[in-house]
Amino acid sequence: MVSEHPESTPDDTSAMALKILVAGGFGVGKTTLVGAVSEIRPLRTEEMLSEAGQLVDDTDGVDQKVTTTVAMDFGRITIRSGLSLYLFGTPGQDRFWFLWDELSQGALGAVVLADTRRLEDCFPAVDYFEHRHIPFVVAVNCFTGARSYGPHDVSRALDLDQGTPVVLCDARDRDSGKEVLIRLVEYAGRMHTARLLDSVG
Numbered sequence: 001m002v003s004e005h006p007e008s009t010p011d012d013t014s015a016m017a018l019k020i021l022v023a024g025g026f027g028v029g030k031t032t033l034v035g036a037v038s039e040i041r042p043l044r045t046e047e048m049l050s051e052a053g054q055l056v057d058d059t060d061g062v063d064q065k066v067t068t069t070v071a072m073d074f075g076r077i078t079i080r081s082g083l084s085l086y087l088f089g090t091p092g093q094d095r096f097w098f099l100w101d102e103l104s105q106g107a108l109g110a111v112v113l114a115d116t117r118r119l120e121d122c123f124p125a126v127d128y129f130e131h132r133h134i135p136f137v138v139a140v141n142c143f144t145g146a147r148s149y150g151p152h153d154v155s156r157a158l159d160l161d162q163g164t165p166v167v168l169c170d171a172r173d174r175d176s177g178k179e180v181l182i183r184l185v186e187y188a189g190r191m192h193t194a195r196l197l198d199s200v201g
Contacts, residue, residue, distance in 0.1 A: 016082065017086055019086050020085050020088070021107050023112050024112050024121070031073050033111070036171060036173060037178055038077060072089055090103055108185070109137075109184050111139050113141050116146050116147060119158065135187055139168075140154055
C-alpha cells in the first residue's frame with residue numbers, strides 16, 4: 001500500500017508509507033521483531049496464556065512463553081527520509097487466521113518468521129501469501145541453541161517458489177530486523193514492477 005506519509009507537508013510529494021505484515025507460527029518472534037525495530041511505542045494485543053489455551057496452543061519448544069497475541073502488533077520504522085513502513089504483526093494460532101484477510105488488505109508484502117526447531121509452523125503463512133500472490137521473504141529467527149541451517153536448506157525444506165528470499169536474522173536486534181525489512185521492500189518492489197510490465201505487455 002502506497003500513500004502519503006501522515007506527517008508529510010504539501011511540498012513533500014515523495015513521502016510514502018508502506019504496509020508490511022509480519023507473520024509466522026506461534027512463538028516464533030513476531031511481537032519481538034515489531035517491538036525491536038519500531039521507532040514508536042509498539043501497540044501490542046497480548047494476553048496471558050490460559051490453561052484452556054494450552055489445549056490448543058502447541059508450546060513445545062517455546063516453554064517459556066507466557067503471553068500470546070490475540071489481534072495484532074503494530075509498529076512503525078523509517079527506512080530512509082520519505083519512506084516509512086507500518087508493521088502489522090499477525091497472530092500465529094490458526095483460530096485467529098480470520099484476521100489475516102483484513103490485515104493483508106493493501107499490504108506491499110510480508111515477512112514470514114521461521115524457527116528451524118518448528119519449521120512446519122510457518123507452512124500456513126507461506127501458503128497464504130503464495131496463494132494470494134503477496135510478495136514475502138522468509139526470515140529465519142536464529143534462536144540460541146537451535147541447529148543452524150543455511151538459506152538454501154530452509155528454502156528447499158519449505159518448497160519455496162524460486163527466487164523467494166530467505167534471510168537469517170535475530171528478531172531481538174533492531175539492525176538485523178531492519179535489514180530483513182529492507183530486503184523485503186526491495187524484493188516486493190521488483191515483483192510489483194515485473195507484474196506491472198507483464199500487464200502492460
